[in-house]
Amino acid sequence: MSEYETIRVEQSDEVVTVTLDRPKLNLFNMTMIQELIDVWHSLRTNRTARFVILTAQGDHFSAGADLKQIGDDNFTPEDARFQQLLGHELMRSLENLEQVTVASLRGIVCGAGMAVAQACDFRIMSEDSYYLVPETLVGTYYTWGCTPRLVRMVGASKAMEIVMTCDPVPAQEAYRLNLANRVVPNDSLEEETRAFVAKIASRSPVCVRITKKIALGASMEGFGNMFVCEPELMQGVVFTGETREGITAFLEKRPPKY
Secondary structure, eight states, rough: OOOSEEEEEEETTTTTEEEEOOOOTOBOOHHHHHHHHHHHHHHHTTOOOOOOOEEEESOOOOOOOOOHHHTTTTHHHHHHHHHHHHHHHHHHHHOOOEEEEEEEEEEEEETTTHHHHHHEHHHHEEOEEEEEGGGGGTTTOTTHHHHHHHHHOOOOHHHHHHHHHHOOOHHHHHTTTOOOOOOOOOOGHHHHHHHHHHHTTTTTTHHHHHHHEEEHHHOTHHHHHHHHHHHHHHHHHTTTTHHHHHHHHHTTSOOOOO
16 A cells, blocks of 8 residues: 555555554644545555545544644635635545445544544444534634534534534444444454444445445435535635634634634
8 A cells, every 4th residue: 555644554355444643633734634535536446445444543533633734824715715625525535435434433533533534434432532523613614514414414403512512522422413333442442343344344245335325325415515615615714814813712722802
């Protein structure tokens, strides 16, 4: 497999493991986004892989986007629009894989980390893990098409609560809300993830692939409209100055002044 700067990619038989590897919190920067897109594109022509496990090094899956990169004085509204286009490609190319995708989650699963977990077919969380959507706290909204995905999974009112309050969603609550397929002991996350994959691997390969396509096809109605307009919405948000103030306040460890 190719060598990357922010991720590791390994294949063992039918399973490709993609590991976020940007210590210590696996923050998403433009390099990581581009490298993940490259992996998803390469998997489109990988005929030997049937499963993808998305995991991370360290104690936390991901603390989200690298705000230092976004909060840089040179980051413009046009940059924000372009980043949305890349984020949409990251999510769509992951969702469109023929392989069955499983997110193996420990510790904090925040912002962009939660986004890619949502785009996977299944999510297995360790007992100590939790989701967090801090976007409205730092002057943005839950982008990359993730708000409608969250609505699809938990309903409109609960999705608004998660995004607007920025309260953490612990693993057991995530399971209750259909944001996790399994919650497993902290020390057996990898073992339980591979056992889950092995169970599906023992079923009819063709029927598993067709089931994935039917299920996702039935749930994606209306997403195209968001893909068209969201980059323009994000550019407009950055123009207001609230994003710059929110990120600056977060980095300076002070309340934002909206």
